[in-house]
Amino acid sequence: MRRYLAAAGAVIVLGGAVAGCGSSGNGNGGTSPAAAAPCSKAGIQKLLHTKGQLTVATDDPAYSPWFINNTPSNGKGYESAVAYAIAAKLGFSKSQVTWVHEPFSSSYAPGPKAFDFDINEVSVTSARAQAVTFSNSYYPVQQAIVARKGTPIVTKHSPAQLKTYQYGDQVGTTGLAFITGHIQPSKTPKVFNTLAEASAALEAGRIDALVTDTPTAQYMAGSQLKHPPGVLVAQFPSVGEHFGLVFAKGNKLVTCVNKAIASLQADGKLTALQKQYLGIYLHFPTIKP
Amino acid sequence: MDPNSPMSPGQPAGSFTGMGRGPGLFSSYSGARATTISTISTIAVLAALAAVFLLAPGARSVEHAFFNPTDMWQSFIGNPKKGYYSVGAAIWLNIRMFLVAEVLILVLALLVALIRQSVGPALFPIRILATGYVDFFRGVPLILVIFAFGLGVPALSLPVISSQPDVVYGVAALVLSYSAYVSEVYRAGLNSVHQSQVSAARSLGLSQGTALRYVVLPQAVRNIIPPLLNDFISLQKDTALVGTLGVIEANKAADIYSETVFNFSSFTVAAILFLILTIPLARFTDRLIERDRRRRLAGATR
Numbered sequence: 001m002r003r004y005l006a007a008a009g010a011v012i013v014l015g016g017a018v019a020g021c022g023s024s025g026n027g028n029g030g031t032s033p034a035a036a037a038p039c040s041k042a043g044i045q046k047l048l049h050t051k052g053q054l055t056v057a058t059d060d061p062a063y064s065p066w067f068i069n070n071t072p073s074n075g076k077g078y079e080s081a082v083a084y085a086i087a088a089k090l091g092f093s094k095s096q097v098t099w100v101h102e103p104f105s106s107s108y109a110p111g112p113k114a115f116d117f118d119i120n121e122v123s124v125t126s127a128r129a130q131a132v133t134f135s136n137s138y139y140p141v142q143q144a145i146v147a148r149k150g151t152p153i154v155t156k157h158s159p160a161q162l163k164t165y166q167y168g169d170q171v172g173t174t175g176l177a178f179i180t181g182h183i184q185p186s187k188t189p190k191v192f193n194t195l196a197e198a199s200a201a202l203e204a205g206r207i208d209a210l211v212t213d214t215p216t217a218q219y220m221a222g223s224q225l226k227h228p229p230g231v232l233v234a235q236f237p238s239v240g241e242h243f244g245l246v247f248a249k250g251n252k253l254v255t256c257v258n259k260a261i262a263s264l265q266a267d268g269k270l271t272a273l274q275k276q277y278l279g280i281y282l283h284f285p286t287i288k289p
Numbered sequence: 290m291d292p293n294s295p296m297s298p299g300q301p302a303g304s305f306t307g308m309g310r311g312p313g314l315f316s317s318y319s320g321a322r323a324t325t326i327s328t329i330s331t332i333a334v335l336a337a338l339a340a341v342f343l344l345a346p347g348a349r350s351v352e353h354a355f356f357n358p359t360d361m362w363q364s365f366i367g368n369p370k371k372g373y374y375s376v377g378a379a380i381w382l383n384i385r386m387f388l389v390a391e392v393l394i395l396v397l398a399l400l401v402a403l404i405r406q407s408v409g410p411a412l413f414p415i416r417i418l419a420t421g422y423v424d425f426f427r428g429v430p431l432i433l434v435i436f437a438f439g440l441g442v443p444a445l446s447l448p449v450i451s452s453q454p455d456v457v458y459g460v461a462a463l464v465l466s467y468s469a470y471v472s473e474v475y476r477a478g479l480n481s482v483h484q485s486q487v488s489a490a491r492s493l494g495l496s497q498g499t500a501l502r503y504v505v506l507p508q509a510v511r512n513i514i515p516p517l518l519n520d521f522i523s524l525q526k527d528t529a530l531v532g533t534l535g536v537i538e539a540n541k542a543a544d545i546y547s548e549t550v551f552n553f554s555s556f557t558v559a560a561i562l563f564l565i566l567t568i569p570l571a572r573f574t575d576r577l578i579e580r581d582r583r584r585r586l587a588g589a590t591r
Contacts, residue, residue: 105544108551110350131354131551168535172548177372184369190455190535191545201535204444206455249350 039256041091047253049116054092056083057102057115063195064219065277066121072099078215078277079119082138085269089260104172107246108132116253118246121213123174133251134244136258138270141243143178144217144235144284147209148202148228157233159288168207170195174241175211182236182289183211203227211236215278234287357554364546364555372549379542380562383528386456386538387566390463390528391521397468402475403501419472426469432530435462439534459531467524474516478509515581518574522567529563539563 038047049055058079061070067077075084075094087097100115107118108131123141124134147153153165162183168190169176179189190207192198199220201207212220214235221232247254264270342348367375404412404419426434438458443451482505490500532541539559546555 105548109553110354111347125550127550127552171541171544176545177549180369180372180374188374188537191532191537191541192535193533193544197533197535200440204440206443206535 038252039090039259044090044253044256047116047251047256049113050098053096053098054087054090055098055100055115056087057100057107057113057118058120059104059107060101061196062120063216064223065215073097076277078139078273079121081273081277082264082270083119085264085273086257086260089263090256113248113251116247116251117257120246121216121243122246123241124244131249133247133249133254135247135254136261137242137244138261138264139243139274139278140238141174141213141241142235142238143175143211143241144214145209145211145233145287146199146202146217146221146225146230147233148205148225149231150228151208153209154231154233157287162287162289165208166190166206167209167211168192168198168201169210169212170198173212175213178211178236178239178289182239199224199230202230209233214284218284232284234285236289237286353552355553355557357552360546360550360552360554361558363550364543365558367542367546373546373555374537374542376539376542376546376555376558376562379537380539380559380566382456382536382538383525383563384566386460386463386528386531387521387525390460390467390524393460393464394467394471394524395517397464398471399475401468401472402479405472405476406479423469423472426466427473429466431462431466431527432533434466435459435530435533438462455534455536456531459528459534459536463524463527463531467520467527471517471520474513474520475509477516478513479505481512482508511581515574515578518570518577522570522574525566525570526563529559 038044045051056072058067058072062072062077062079065077066079068074068080069076072080072083075081084094084097087094102115102118102120104120104122107113107120107122108128110131117135119138121141122128122134124137128134145153145157153162163185165185166187166189167179167183167185169179169192171191171193173195176189176191179185190198190201192201195212195216198207198210202210203225211217214232217232217235221230224230245254245257247257261270342351345351364373365375365377367373367378401419401422404415405423407416435458438461439455442453442458445451486504486508487500490504491497495504529538529540532538532544537545539562540556543555543559547553
């Protein structure tokens, strides 16, 4: 969804997070093993926004399948489940996790943050990493095309044909950057403030297609767009894009969270959650932009 | 009137005390002394503001987030390959929207005002409609009108009307909303012309319409130029709301840049561009107000 293309340079190395490396994973964001001591239960307490609680932020509305029923605290949906799994690894019980509402555009504003980390389908890029600190990847993401059933783009999507359509997307999204950077259509895309407005424009026929991450695209095509029905046309090849948790610039808690992510990767928990919440979304034809 | 008011002789043209001239409510100084005091006080105020900005604990990060020259330049020139558009090019769309909307508003608002001022019993239903129109569009937030037009009209699937570019719906919404305000400004202007003027014109044999055209309107319009320009300054900025329909105007382009690279300097660029547009109009309005004041007070002050 939102979240810029990592094409040019996703700086955060997947290294430590790749399955198999296990909890030995360090070299994340340049921290040394010596700095590992603060990740003890007592050490973490000093790094928290509110003592005794892990404060996690996301936007409102929180979209499926990342969250279910717009209720982050129910532990359902991929990102909610990942947040609770990380919290558990850090030694927090479910009741010690507090959710706060943080609009995307204020999550990267300067000044003190109102959260420990923000989990909101934010893609990691080198430009963004100058303003905030990102965790390692908790989901590698690909972009996909959503259109109305029976419209030309569903069958005609060669690279040359893709340039001829009217696209639309949510402001600041990876999808928008993919449109302007990779598809490079002849018509200027329409840029909406929310994904809901973009999908309304798609339903109304004001745009031919929108581009968003595959899980969101499949959810829109399968459950959201009804009048007329939507369809996930195809997904684009991976450009190395991935989602990361957003921390205040220089927040040391990221070291501990990266360890938690690496350990979730190693014990198969992340893969299991992807199967549980995103599994049905992962197999679609791949086309070139 | 106080002979030492800022309007008195010796007032240096263009000095700071000259800004926002009016009856001398706050100052009884004049001449060079006033200039010196105003200059010192201006420097002191600006220095205090700058100190707050530069010495605040978070000054560096605010400076980077909002005033970073690299980001300002990048957002100004744009780079679609990296996912963002030029704010500098996008402001041109705001200017065009403003110019088109302004002309249409002047016409439609005058029409509405004249209908509301009409007296003929046969025009009663139209008067009711015009009153309802003004009440409705002055009361509904502009952004809702823009949404209703931009999303509703295309959904009607009418021929021609429903297949216009988004900018057209945005400008239509601006025109309808602003005409409601401006029609009230016109009405105030029409009411400011004394009834005896009409009576005099009619007694000279001018028809109702001719009297309106050559006697009432010229006086009315002269009286309302400052408030009209005030509304248009506001209109220039409100063109940014059309961005909610997916149109990439300056504010939207700045928003795209900001969310793409996590830096707000693009909004600073948009703000500067809007200021460049509105400040000349604001100064022009000041000048007109001053000229009008001088003209009306001619003979009364000295």
